[in-house]
């Protein structure tokens with residue numbers, strides 16, 4: 141029996157894809173879906189979103205002249221099939237591994253990744269910029285932005301549509317509507333999309349066929365066919381998009397190539413310049429039963445068994461920081477009916493799913509809308525509520541003006557629970573929680589804490605609940621805690637007071653956050669070499685514990701600060717204090733922070749080692765400051781500031 145060559149083996153690039161007959165594309169879709177499932181089963185990563193766009197990926201690369209035509213994937217977490225088709229199949233099993241392919245689109249990785257992403261809702265803006273750039277250059281190419289229904293909640297998407305709708309650019313927005321975000325989507329826009337779908341059926345095959353038959357007969361008929369097509373969109377739905385100046389086309393079954401291809405071809409060849417919005421309906425996890433059945437659990441997966449769908453999660457030794465935050469806040473809210481919790485589309489990622497079970501009326505999922513989340517919390521604080529905004533460090537970046545203008549200037553007691561602080565591993569640079577210490581500590585009125593373990597996190601949650609004087613933030617890392625006991629009733633901390641964890645007299649390590657464990661390991665190592673070492677947990681970067689810093693400076697020869705963040709954060713504040721108070725005489729100060737570069741995805745431990753933020757690097761810094769030359773074997777793997 142002769143085995144047929146998988147069609148995917150014939151396609152390493154879009155150029156090769158475009159040489160296939162249209163009737164080979166169905167087989168290609170099957171191969172591509174299977175390859176995506178197998179690759180992610182080896183690497184872990186974002187599965188459901190990619191499976192939902194397999195047909196769309198094939199259709200877009202088949203019909204458009206990528207990379208000359210620009211194809212932009214919003215968020216970028218659905219781009220694995222795109223990577224397989226764009227010369228990266230041979231590396232697809234390195235996805236999200238150190239040195240391997242990024243889990244998102246990345247311009248530096250491939251000419252086919254027209255725009256890098258990781259955060260949502262940027263694609264229409266970037267696409268419009270490209271479309272305008274092309275037309276200023278007199279070029280005629282297409283720009284296609286694929287954006288999910290979940291990502292359609294963010295302000296940026298509307299800012300971009302508002303701008304695009306008033307222009308005449310060749311921008312094609314594909315709204316990939318799978319009726320899912322990470323969790324089920326929420327909000328009026330999501331309800332509107334559902335209504336749009338329920339009020340009309342897909343463009344039927346017959347209608348499409350009729351249009352194809354009319355497609356190229358003669359110029360008059362061609363024009364008429366197009367007019368009919370666009371008029372249909374105008375009349376039968378998509379009114380919001382049309383009011384915003386888009387040609388609305390759809391809804392289209394995004395898993396049916398016989399529908400996708402003619403419609404996209406029509407849009408591509410249309411004489412109308414645009415902008416277009418093609419409403420494509422898909423299913424998250426399509427073609428893989430476990431991912432279809434539990435779209436939320438298969439949004440992001442660890443390695444899994446393809447046959448059973450069972451994910452191989454490493455056994456946890458301790459509860460996650462996220463869970464401890466969720467549980468502690470839930471208990472605090474049992475006693476305090478003013479506590480409310482806000483998430484921007486990440487209920488399980490932030491632990492607010494735990495809170496929501498007990499306090500559904502006090503849980504607000506505002507969808508992907510971090511800016512709104514912060515100002516919404518500010519409004520709640522005006523009404524004497526105690527709002528906790530739980531947002532990852534990286535996504536909070538988007539709400540910076542809201543933190544400054546709506547919260548800090550008005551000194552409103554909004555509580556910022558900042559998860560995923562520090563390196564996050566496989567998601568890489570776009571998701572790294574590097575900057576919040578710097579961007580929060582520079583704000584008047586703000587209190588900034590970092591948890592060194594999960595018991596401290598519980599206490600910081602309680603501290604924030606009791607702090608009505610102004611805004612307060614506490615940060616904690618991704619992943620599991622260190623395994624300490626959690627107090628049943630966590631006591632609030634005294635604002636601006638740190639603690640000495642281990643006492644010595646030559647080297648002092650002042651840790652802000654979860655590097656405390658590495659600091660303790662380093663202290664052991666140094667002590668074994670006869671160097672007496674103090675370790676302190678700063679707890680607060682703002683206000684600083686000035687008494688503690690003074691004491692450490694006066695009693696030691698070397699003061700090392702360490703934090704899971706960029707330059708300009710805790711170390712900078714401590715150094716500023718030391719210098720202004722003439723505390724540096726006879727003292728060697730060594731601030732350790734993330735290097736001045738965006739570090740790629742890898743295991744967090746490797747990222748910390750590279751960043752010179754592990755125990756070995758702390759020892760190195762101490763020995764170097766004491767004038768003891770040391771050549772530890774990990775040294776050359778590190779990045780130095």
Ligand SMILES: Cc1ncc(C[n+]2csc(CCOP(=O)(O)OP(=O)(O)O)c2C)c(N)n1
Nearest residue numbers: 189258259260288289290291320321322485
């Ligand atoms: C600004 C921002 N906030 C939150 C996230 C986290 N996030 C990643 S994907 C996602 C859901 C996106 O839903 P949708 O656009 O519909 O894509 P789907 O996964 O359904 O294909 C969320 C909330 C993000 N990437 N960026």
Ligand SMILES: CC(=O)[C@@H](O)[C@H](O)COP(=O)(O)O
Nearest residue numbers: 215217258440489560567618
């Ligand atoms: C694509 C995206 O932004 C999220 O899916 C993110 O990858 C989730 O990260 P966690 O796994 O840390 O929740």
Ligand SMILES: [Mg+2]
Nearest residue numbers: 288289290320
């Ligand atoms: Mg979606």
